[in-house]
Amino acid sequence: xxxxxxxxxxxxxxxxxxxxxxxxxxLIARVLADAAAEQAAILTPIAAPVSRGQRFxxxxxxxxxxxxxxxxxxxxxxxGLAPQVPLESLAAGEAVDTIALNLWPxxxxxxxxxxxxx
Amino acid sequence: xxxxxxxxxxxxxxxxxxFALPIAISPMKAAHDTFEPASDEALLVAFANGDEVAAKxxxxxxxxxxxxxxxxxxxxAGEAEDVAQEAMMRLWKIAPDWRQGEAQVTTWxxxxxxxxxxxxxxxxxxxxxxxxxxxxxDPTPGVEAQMLHRSRLTALTDALAQLPERQxxxxxxxxxxxxxxxxxxxxxxxxxxxxxxxxxxxKRALAELMAGRETELGFGHD
Numbered sequence: 508x509x510x511x512x513x514x515x516x517x518x519x520x521x522x523x524x525x526x527x528x529x530x531x532x533x534l535i536a537r538v539l540a541d542a543a544a545e546q547a548a549i550l551t552p553i554a555a556p557v558s559r560g561q562r563f564x565x566x567x568x569x570x571x572x573x574x575x576x577x578x579x580x581x582x583x584x585x586x587g588l589a590p591q592v593p594l595e596s597l598a599a600g601e602a603v604d605t606i607a608l609n610l611w612p613x614x615x616x617x618x619x620x621x622x623x624x625x
Numbered sequence: 626x627x628x629x630x631x632x633x634x635x636x637x638x639x640x641x642x643x644f645a646l647p648i649a650i651s652p653m654k655a656a657h658d659t660f661e662p663a664s665d666e667a668l669l670v671a672f673a674n675g676d677e678v679a680a681k682x683x684x685x686x687x688x689x690x691x692x693x694x695x696x697x698x699x700x701x702a703g704e705a706e707d708v709a710q711e712a713m714m715r716l717w718k719i720a721p722d723w724r725q726g727e728a729q730v731t732t733w734x735x736x737x738x739x740x741x742x743x744x745x746x747x748x749x750x751x752x753x754x755x756x757x758x759x760x761x762x763d764p765t766p767g768v769e770a771q772m773l774h775r776s777r778l779t780a781l782t783d784a785l786a787q788l789p790e791r792q793x794x795x796x797x798x799x800x801x802x803x804x805x806x807x808x809x810x811x812x813x814x815x816x817x818x819x820x821x822x823x824x825x826x827x828k829r830a831l832a833e834l835m836a837g838r839e840t841e842l843g844f845g846h847d
Contacts, residue, residue: 515844516832519781520800522774523697530688534706538688538713542672542680545717550675 665730666723673721680717687730688713691738697801698742700775700782708741735802735812739794746786746793773843780842784834792827799824 530538557565567573663671663679665686671679691712695705715737716730785793791813798809799820806824810817838844
């Protein structure tokens with residue numbers, strides 16, 4: 508490297524070093540827009556990952572749906588386990604007159620025979 | 626904690642003075658008035674806590690120097706703006722995780738810009754340099770001088786692109802940014818002796834690449 512090469516290079520380096528650009532308004536606006544977007548992202552809470560159990564719970568309708576399901580289940584168990592009580596025993600001790608109730612009329616509706624003279 | 630407290634104090638001060646964040650009327654000036662005494666790290670904490678004024682102050686402090694470093698290394702205004710925007714974007718992203726007291730923001734930014742610029746210089750290798758494209762003659766006085774100036778800077782950038790990346794970074798930080806060897810060592814994460822070696826070899830290689838172009842670049846005629 509000769510002294511002339513050195514001077515030549517130093518001269519160009521000095522020219523490059525002397526550049527003092529001023530950021531354009533457009534660039535400042537872009538940088539501030541990036542900053543605002545990044546701030547919004549930083550401040551937005553990240554949703555915690557939902558577990559499989561929680562997802563199933565949500566499918567059932569949350570606490571409301573789950574409460575209804577539990578009630579219906581308990582009712583089913585109670586109906587299933589409770590001993591059968593005959594109907595007579597329900598009426599036992601009650602002073603009830605036995606009433607015969609004929610739900611079918613004496614005269615058949617379909618009896619369409621026509622009485623004829625002679 | 627002290628830094629956090631300082632940041633909190635600045636943040637509170639900004640709000641209790643009721644800044645309305647003027648958009649059209651010099652927002653940079655308002656930011657400057659508010660955060661002038663705050664450290665760079667305190668500003669980053671305030672930024673991460675959602676303070677818009679801190680973002681403006683950080684932009685005022687760092688964007689000009691980031692852009693200048695990029696344009697000195699690349700000699701291309703458009704590319705330099707892209708690099709500056711990207712470097713600032715990385716600053717915004719790292720703000721919540723910034724480790725207090727480990728590095729200076731300026732040192733970190735020098736490294737980021739140097740890396741982004743050498744990435745772009747690497748892509749230029751093998752391409753046609755701007756000074757290889759024939760410029761149409763322009764009779765306007767002064768234009769020729771401007772073109773010569775641009776040609777010189779582009780020739781320098783093209784030569785820088787031919788250097789190994791570490792050499793290009795060391796040379797640019799030493800001879801374009803004017804930094805001292807200890808600071809360059811900190812930026813590049815190497816010893817001062819390695820910096821001396823890199824800058825010496827880099828500058829020698831640069832001179833060899835530029836050798837013989839004196840006449841073409843009008844050296845000695847201005």
